[in-house]
Amino acid sequence: MHAPETPAVLTLTGLRKSFPAQGGSVPVLAGVSLRLADGETLALTGESGSGKSTLLHLIAGLDRADAGTITVAGQDVTAMSEAEAARLRRRTVAMIFQAYNLIPSMTVAENLAFHARLAGRFDPRWTDELAARLGLAPLAGRMPDALSGGQRQRVAIGRAMALRPRLLLADEPTGSLDEDTAERMMAALRDLVADTGCALLMVTHSPRLAAALDRRVHLSHGRVAAA
Ligand SMILES: Nc1ncnc2c1ncn2[C@@H]1O[C@H](COP(=O)(O)OP(=O)(O)OP(=O)(O)O)[C@@H](O)[C@H]1O
Numbered sequence: 001m002h003a004p005e006t007p008a009v010l011t012l013t014g015l016r017k018s019f020p021a022q023g024g025s026v027p028v029l030a031g032v033s034l035r036l037a038d039g040e041t042l043a044l045t046g047e048s049g050s051g052k053s054t055l056l057h058l059i060a061g062l063d064r065a066d067a068g069t070i071t072v073a074g075q076d077v078t079a080m081s082e083a084e085a086a087r088l089r090r091r092t093v094a095m096i097f098q099a100y101n102l103i104p105s106m107t108v109a110e111n112l113a114f115h116a117r118l119a120g121r122f123d124p125r126w127t128d129e130l131a132a133r134l135g136l137a138p139l140a141g142r143m144p145d146a147l148s149g150g151q152r153q154r155v156a157i158g159r160a161m162a163l164r165p166r167l168l169l170a171d172e173p174t175g176s177l178d179e180d181t182a183e184r185m186m187a188a189l190r191d192l193v194a195d196t197g198c199a200l201l202m203v204t205h206s207p208r209l210a211a212a213l214d215r216r217v218h219l220s221h222g223r224v225a226a227a
Contacts, residue, residue: 061085
């Protein structure tokens with residue numbers, strides 16, 4: 001459990017976002033407020049189209065909110081320039097997607113190191129440890145198209161954690177995996193975030209995976225409530 005006085009890595013206040021649609025605009029987020037403590041793990045559930053990915057994109061500074069504030073590690077994301085948001089994604093916030101988004105022309109080892117190198121914080125010992133813990137060492141020389149879905153997702157986790165982020169955003173990271181593979185991947189991910197003190201905000205449709213995290217919130221009609 002995290003005491004209320006634990007510093008927040010993420011604070012959302014009154015977040016609003018609409019998208020243009022035929023005949024006007026459609027509100028997707030209608031006043032989302034949320035606090036995530038340092039090192040806390042939170043599952044975000046919600047119907048398809050409820051705005052979960054939109055919320056993650058706003059937090060990562062990949063899209064702009066219409067109103068409200070987003071504070072990540074004490075920094076106001078809503079006030080950031082593109083360059084500042086890009087710096088935030090290199091230094092503080094990492095992302096994992098359902099579709100893995102590995103670089104197809106690079107080996108597993110190169111993929112693992114890529115973002116950390118770009119961010120100027122590549123640490124070969126840490127990357128080797130990640131590869132070992134994620135069972136990727138024997139696959140280091142393989143190309144992504146020669147990996148299974150579960151193996152690809154483990155590379156994506158390693159690549160994100162190689163940055164030593166304070167906040168990891170995961171958008172249905174187990175969505176394409178069978179249940180056993182998803183559970184194993186989740187166990188590896190939970191161990192890594194616990195050992196590094198990283199907070200995790202994970203979108204999932206799986207009640208089982210959600211139950212394994214510290215806290216659960218549900219997004220519905222543009223607002224989040226405890227689930
Ligand atoms: N760039 C965009 N332009 C217009 N509408 C968008 C855009 N991005 C998202 N939307 C709309 O916003 C709503 C929320 O989309 P979002 O992808 O955030 O939902 P989600 O909860 O992640 O859904 P899923 O579980 O299916 O991935 C949807 O109705 C979607 O069509």
